[in-house]
Structure formats: C-alpha cells, structure tokens
Amino acid sequence: GLHLCRLRQALSLSRLLNKIEVECLIKQFHTLAVEPSDRHGIVGLDRNSFRNILHVTFGMTDxxxxDRVFRAFDKDNDSCVSVTEWVEGLSIFLRGTxxxxxxxxxDVYDLNGDGYISREEMFHMLKNSLLKQPSEEDPDEGxxxxxxxxxxxxxxxxxGKLSYADFEKAVRDENLLLEAFGPCLPNLKNSMEFEMQAFKETHDL
Structure with missing residues (x-):
C-alpha cells in the first residue's frame, strides 16, 4: 500500500544506496522512530531521539x-525526521558525493538560511567548536x-561573507575545509560501524 509506495519513492530519491540497503535503513528507522502522540501525527524521529542517534551512533557531541544537522535532515521543517528524510540524509552521510x-x-553552517555564511555565523560556530576549555585571555579576539x-x-x-560558490570552490581546492566550522558528518570509523550494523542482513544474503 502506501508504505511500499513511499518506500519506492525513497528508493528513487537515493541512488547512492542499493535497494536492500534502503530496506535496511527503513527497517531500522521503524525500530528507532517514536509513535506519534496524536492521531494526526506522523511516525518519525523528533529532535531528541535524532540527537541521541547522532551522539550514540555517530559520535557527535556538539x-x-x-541541532543544525537535525534541521538539514528535516527538509520540510515539521520538527520530525520522516522515513524518507532519514534515508535521504543517511545516504549523504554514508555515501554522498x-x-x-x-x-x-x-546548509548546516548557514545558520539563518539566507544563502550565505556570514562573519557572525562563522564567529558563532568557531567559538562554539573551539571553546571547550576555559582560558584566561579574551578568547573572542582570537x-x-x-x-x-x-x-x-x-x-x-x-x-565579506561566504556564498555557496565561495564555499564550494574553497572545499574543492582544499577538501579539509569541508567541515571548517564544526564536525557535522560522521567519521569513517563511525560510518563503517553503522553500516556493518545496519546492513548486516545484506552481508548474510
């Protein structure tokens, strides 16, 4: 029925994963997802469940x-990551070009969604990712x-601000700049562990 139709839709959206992998992610989504509290609700991952997954599974601590990763996954801004958003987001996490x-x-770094990463946004993110230890001197200057x-x-x-074109050019010239303003993609070790766990059925076939 509807579920299969949604499944196919998710499949066609994510050409990065094969069919069985998508099925595995969908299965996994349903073990993690919270049932909606009201009848109109959709089954999905709310902010807290999603952050918990990012923390436990992908080692994110910030x-x-x-919060920004949640918003990047939650494309329709309904404060809930749906099964399609889950598959799409993870396909970029795990296999994205x-x-x-x-x-x-x-998208994660453009905090106010205006299409630019501004000086203020950079300051905010760099301060946030660097200031884990208290120090005597005024850190803001640094x-x-x-x-x-x-x-x-x-x-x-x-x-004086980064457009998408600026960001893209900089990262293509120097791949290490991809996560310049804070780690928002899983590292290789976490990705591989996630895949082994999520896709273990595909290896048993």
Missing amino acids: DMIM LEEKIKYCF IKDLVEITLKKMDHDHD
Missing part, C-alpha cells in the same frame, strides 16, 4: 551542530582573527 556533502555542510583568516582563505569574491 549540541549546536547536532563530494558535491552533495558540500551542499549539506553549507576567534575574530580566525574568522578573518578563514575569510581570506575562502571568500573568493571578497564580499
């Missing part, structure tokens, strides 16, 4: 970044300097 990952990271260095390196058209 609240602000996890460089281009897809650039687009995804840019972070402001870092923002300027980053702009010098990445702001191709020198307009």
Whole structure:
C-alpha cells in the first residue's frame, strides 16, 4: 500500500544506496522512530531521539551542530525526521558525493538560511567548536582573527561573507575545509560501524 509506495519513492530519491540497503535503513528507522502522540501525527524521529542517534551512533557531541544537522535532515521543517528524510540524509552521510556533502555542510553552517555564511555565523560556530576549555585571555579576539583568516582563505569574491560558490570552490581546492566550522558528518570509523550494523542482513544474503 502506501508504505511500499513511499518506500519506492525513497528508493528513487537515493541512488547512492542499493535497494536492500534502503530496506535496511527503513527497517531500522521503524525500530528507532517514536509513535506519534496524536492521531494526526506522523511516525518519525523528533529532535531528541535524532540527537541521541547522532551522539550514540555517530559520535557527535556538539549540541549546536547536532541541532543544525537535525534541521538539514528535516527538509520540510515539521520538527520530525520522516522515513524518507532519514534515508535521504543517511545516504549523504554514508555515501554522498563530494558535491552533495558540500551542499549539506553549507546548509548546516548557514545558520539563518539566507544563502550565505556570514562573519557572525562563522564567529558563532568557531567559538562554539573551539571553546571547550576555559582560558584566561579574551578568547573572542582570537576567534575574530580566525574568522578573518578563514575569510581570506575562502571568500573568493571578497564580499565579506561566504556564498555557496565561495564555499564550494574553497572545499574543492582544499577538501579539509569541508567541515571548517564544526564536525557535522560522521567519521569513517563511525560510518563503517553503522553500516556493518545496519546492513548486516545484506552481508548474510
């Protein structure tokens, strides 16, 4: 019925995963998803369940970044990650091309969704990802300097903010800049462990 139709829809959206892998992710989604509390609700992952998965499964620890990852997955902004959003998001997490990952990271870092990563957004994210240990001197100055260095390196058209084109060019020239403003993709070890666990049925076939 409807579920199979949705399944096929998810399949066609994610050409990065094969059919069996998509089935596995859907199965896994249903073991993790919360039943809606009201009858109109959709089955899905709310912010807390999703953040818990990011933390436990993918080793993410940064609240602000996890929140942004949730928003990047939750394409329709209904505060709930649906099965299709889950499969689409994970296909980029696990198998995304460089281009897809650039687009995804840019979305995560563009905090107000205006199509640019501004000085303020950079400052906010760098301060957030760097300030885990208290220090005596005023850290804000150091972070402001870092923002300027980053702009010098990445702001191709020198307009004082990063457009998608700036970000993409910088990352293509220097892949390490992909997660310049905070880790929002799983590392290889976490990805592989996740795949082994999620796709173990595919290896048993």
